[in-house]
Amino acid sequence: MATHGSRLAPAKTRQAGWWKRRLTPERIAPVVAGLILMAFWEVYVRTQLPDFVATPIGIVMAIPSTLAAPSFWSDTLSSLGSIVQGVAIGTVAGILVGVAMGRVREFDWFLSTYIRALYALPLIALVPIVIIWVGYQPEARLTIVVISAFLPVAVTTADGTRAIPKEYLDVGQMFGAKARHVWFGIALPTALPHIVAGIELGFARGITNAIAVEVLASVKGMGMSVFEKSGQLNDNASLVYVLALAIFAVGIRTLMVRSRQRLAPWYSR
Amino acid sequence: MRAAARTDTFWRRVRRFRSARTGWIRVACYASSIVLLLGVWQALGRSFGVLFVPFTTTMSQLWEMFHGGPLLPALGVSAKLYGVTLAIDIVVGVSVGLVLARMKLIAAALEPYVYVLYATPTIALVPFISVIFGFEFWSRVLVSVVISIFPILLGTLEGARSIPRQHLDVAAIFGSNERQLWRDVILPYVTPYAMTGIKQSIALAMVGTLVAEFFLNPDGVAAVLLQGTTIIDSAWVLAVTIFVAAIAVVLVGIGELIERYLVRWRRTAVG
Numbered sequence: 001m002a003t004h005g006s007r008l009a010p011a012k013t014r015q016a017g018w019w020k021r022r023l024t025p026e027r028i029a030p031v032v033a034g035l036i037l038m039a040f041w042e043v044y045v046r047t048q049l050p051d052f053v054a055t056p057i058g059i060v061m062a063i064p065s066t067l068a069a070p071s072f073w074s075d076t077l078s079s080l081g082s083i084v085q086g087v088a089i090g091t092v093a094g095i096l097v098g099v100a101m102g103r104v105r106e107f108d109w110f111l112s113t114y115i116r117a118l119y120a121l122p123l124i125a126l127v128p129i130v131i132i133w134v135g136y137q138p139e140a141r142l143t144i145v146v147i148s149a150f151l152p153v154a155v156t157t158a159d160g161t162r163a164i165p166k167e168y169l170d171v172g173q174m175f176g177a178k179a180r181h182v183w184f185g186i187a188l189p190t191a192l193p194h195i196v197a198g199i200e201l202g203f204a205r206g207i208t209n210a211i212a213v214e215v216l217a218s219v220k221g222m223g224m225s226v227f228e229k230s231g232q233l234n235d236n237a238s239l240v241y242v243l244a245l246a247i248f249a250v251g252i253r254t255l256m257v258r259s260r261q262r263l264a265p266w267y268s269r
Numbered sequence: 270m271r272a273a274a275r276t277d278t279f280w281r282r283v284r285r286f287r288s289a290r291t292g293w294i295r296v297a298c299y300a301s302s303i304v305l306l307l308g309v310w311q312a313l314g315r316s317f318g319v320l321f322v323p324f325t326t327t328m329s330q331l332w333e334m335f336h337g338g339p340l341l342p343a344l345g346v347s348a349k350l351y352g353v354t355l356a357i358d359i360v361v362g363v364s365v366g367l368v369l370a371r372m373k374l375i376a377a378a379l380e381p382y383v384y385v386l387y388a389t390p391t392i393a394l395v396p397f398i399s400v401i402f403g404f405e406f407w408s409r410v411l412v413s414v415v416i417s418i419f420p421i422l423l424g425t426l427e428g429a430r431s432i433p434r435q436h437l438d439v440a441a442i443f444g445s446n447e448r449q450l451w452r453d454v455i456l457p458y459v460t461p462y463a464m465t466g467i468k469q470s471i472a473l474a475m476v477g478t479l480v481a482e483f484f485l486n487p488d489g490v491a492a493v494l495l496q497g498t499t500i501i502d503s504a505w506v507l508a509v510t511i512f513v514a515a516i517a518v519v520l521v522g523i524g525e526l527i528e529r530y531l532v533r534w535r536r537t538a539v540g
Binding site for chain 2: 026029032033034049052106113114118121125126129133207208211212216222223227231235238239245249253
């Protein structure tokens with residue numbers, strides 16, 4: 001589903017100066033559009049809205065003071081650390097359960113009712129019950145992130161390991177592959193692109209749900225600060241936090257797309 | 270040797286049993302998993318006390334909340350937000366996707382921003398949106414739409430971009446006008462792509478609805494959930510959570526059925 005710039009504009013390789021080759025209309029357009037959007041935002045807020053509302057210039061001005069505060073770094077460490085840790089745990093568990101579900105029909109039938117139901121459920125609806133069970137603690141955030149990553153990874157791994165081309169299995173059988181060879185030598189590598197897609201989804205959901213827990217359970221972190229700063233009419237600082245979250249999210253997504261291209265270059269989607 | 274032979278026949282027997290009794294094993298697996306879960310839940314619930322109530326208590330709580338309780342009115346509020354969100358997602362998502370596919374330069378200009386906005390956890394933008402647009406219905410719709418529109422938009426865009434040149438050429442050769450081109454070539458080709466997006470958006474619109482209700486002055490089903498959290502009533506929260514899960518399963522199932530029906534002629538092409 002990932003559509004991005006590189007596929008769109010095959011740069012015209014005419015024999016011209018480097019600047020002419022680089023500065024195609026497709027490359028200039030995003031910059032122009034960005035400037036127009038930001039100018040519009042700036043002017044609209046200045047003229048129509050109260051002056052505590054964030055503007056692009058205001059956000060840039062607020063970056064130094066926000067980054068200088070130690071609470072920014074402790075919030076970032078706490079939130080992102082919890083997200084990375086939770087996704088790691090959820091991924092390992094999800095791969096193990098997913099491979100078992102993909103390769104053993106009975107296991108799939110036994111678990112699929114719950115896995116599929118939980119997968120369909122917006123996990124944000126689980127936040128209240130997890131808060132009740134785990135308490136108004138950072139552990140509630142970790143729990144939600146683990147679940148958020150576990151479900152997509154388990155489902156995509158199961159789908160990926162189930163749909164192995166028959167030829168692979170036949171070749172494996174001819175070379176006398178045992179069950180564990182089939183599981184971890186054939187099924188898992190074949191399912192790699194699916195697994196990476198699952199982890200990508202897990203990160204996206206994990207970030208959202210971590211923020212939800214922070215706000216609903218008053219756990220200190222980036223999400224909490226976004227809401228707190230905005231509530232104190234410090235909208236610019238709030239958006240600096242959003243910017244940091246966005247950089248993290250975009251970085252993770254780019255990393256996942258890259259690693260999928262690296263691990264499975266034949267897999268186009 | 271003999272041991273090996275015996276294990277061989279044992280596994281062979283297992284394999285024969287698995288393939289001969291597939292239907293029964295399947296039913297047995299589903300049934301035993303449900304029985305086991307309910308049994309464990311009931312047993313744990315009896316020993317844990319307030320924090321983890323038994324299955325039967327949860328169900329009777331759900332029954333109570335339905336009859337004269339807060340659940341039905343809240344469901345109406347949420348359903349309205351969900352319906353409006355999904356309608357806007359489909360109409361705006363499909364049309365913007367088609368338009369962007371036709372206008373290459375504008376698409377190139379906006380693509381990086383769509384990518385960043387899609388990757389950004391929208392929930393973090395809720396305070397900013399509420400500062401500008403307030404906490405009322407249309408502000409909720411905006412939050413919910415931003416969360417759920419992208420799969421439809423990007424799916425349609427991808428579909429419309431990948432229409433093979435030959436299809437358009439053939440249409441041109443047979444002298445089809447713009448209307449025929451859209452009806453007979455573009456829309457049928459794009460439908461499966463859009464439908465894959467719509468299936469995802471059906472699920473995401475639920476997330477959007479709940480996020481909007483949780484974080485812009487609690488309302489609807491989310492408010493009922495929060496009410497249970499503040500009084501730490503686990504039966505209440507569990508009952509609502511299970512109810513939401515049931516609705517989610519039904520909606521996702523409907524999405525899958527529609528997709529399967531609309532793309533029955535090119536099932537292999539759509540993951």
